Amino acid sequence: EIVMTQSPATLSVSPGERATLSCRASQSVGSNLAWYQQTPGQAPRLLIYGASTRATGIPARFSGSGSGTEFTLTISSLQSEDFAVYYCQQYNNWPFIFTFGPGTRLDIK
Amino acid sequence: QLQLQESGPGLVKPSETLSLTCSVSGGSISSSGYLWGWIRQPPGKPLEWIGSIYYSGHTYYNPSLNSRVTLSVDTSKNHFSLQLNSVTAADTAVYYCARLVDGYNFLDCWGQGTQVTVSS
Numbered sequence: 001e002i003v004m005t006q007s008p009a010t011l012s013v014s015p016g017e018r019a020t021l022s023c024r025a026s027q028s029v030g031s032n033l034a035w036y037q038q039t040p041g042q043a044p045r046l047l048i049y050g051a052s053t054r055a056t057g058i059p060a061r062f063s064g065s066g067s068g069t070e071f072t073l074t075i076s077s078l079q080s081e082d083f084a085v086y087y088c089q090q091y092n093n094w095p096f097i098f099t100f101g102p103g104t105r106l107d108i109k
Numbered sequence: 110q111l112q113l114q115e116s117g118p119g120l121v122k123p124s125e126t127l128s129l130t131c132s133v134s135g136g137s138i139s140s141s142g143y144l145w146g147w148i149r150q151p152p153g154k155p156l157e158w159i160g161s162i163y164y165s166g167h168t169y170y171n172p173s174l175n176s177r178v179t180l181s182v183d184t185s186k187n188h189f190s191l192q193l194n195s196v197t198a199a200d201t202a203v204y205y206c207a208r209l210v211d212g213y214n215f216l217d218c219w220g221q222g223t224q225v226t227v228s229s
Contacts, residue, residue: 089156
């Protein structure tokens with residue numbers, strides 16, 4: 001099973017600043033990585049798939065990069081609605097098991 | 110706009126069966142290019158994939174739960190269902206249903222989630 005880790009566990013950033021979140025896979029997943037945002041009491045929302053493709057309706061301030069085992073989600077200028085928990089997910093071995101990272105909580109500084 | 114909604118008991122006794130249904134609206138469960146799945150999140154733990162199902166009824170299960178899980182689909186009612194047998198406190202979680210993009214397994218639409226607690 002591919003194990004996903006995320007860092008940091010919690011990130012405190014001021015509105016308007018840039019946030020950089022990291023995700024690492026225990027073995028290569030190519031570009032088969034997605035990012036999700038979850039605000040309290042809400043379902044996760046797909047932000048990025050294919051490591052760098054924004055999902056429909058996702059603002060351009062969200063960008064994803066990386067391949068293999070190292071991935072980054074960047075939020076270029078934080079808005080109030082961006083403070084949430086972010087999860088990465090690998091789906092490299094379809095149709096078999098896919099796994100999520102433990103999440104990064106993005107807090108207002 | 111596609112919407113998914115989980116329903117089912119919020120409290121299940123140990124050793125009994127957890128049963129949830131996901132109702133799909135704003136789109137057809139028989140649409141090509143997608144499959145449908147269940148994910149759960151125990152308190153303080155990461156999201157965990159439970160299983161996925163095509164509208165045809167073909168299924169894939171997480172090996173760690175395989176012996177206890179059954180997914181089914183009812184295209185006439187536009188919903189799919191989860192049964193998890195012999196539950197324990199470790200099965201206490203928020204359960205989500207979601208749509209997966211076929212061939213890729215990322216989840217492009219989620220339900221709001223439903224809390225299920227296993228307790229006597």
